Amino acid sequence: MRALLVAAWLAMMAGGQSPPKSPPLSPRPDAAARVKQLMKDGEAARQAELLDEAIRICGEVVKLVPRNAEAW
Secondary structure (H helix, E strand, O other): OHHHHHHHHHHHHOOOOOOOOOOOOOOOOOHHHHHHHHHHHHHHHHHHHHHHHHHHHHHHHHHHOOOOHHHO
16 A cells, blocks of 8 residues: 555656756645545555455354354
C-alpha cells in the first residue's frame, strides 16, 4: 500500500517537464484529495482482508464445535 501511495505522489509531482532553473513543481490542487482517497481505499482493502480472515477463523471454530449440543 505504501508503495502505491509513493507511486501516486511521484506521478502527481511529475506533472510535466519544468525549465532547468524554475522553482520546484507544486502538487496539483486535487493531489491531496487523491492521496486521501487512495488511503481510504487501502484501509477498506485492509479491513476486507481482516474480515475474510475472521470469517475463515470462525469457520474453523465451527468445525471444532460438536454438532450435538448434548455432547457438551
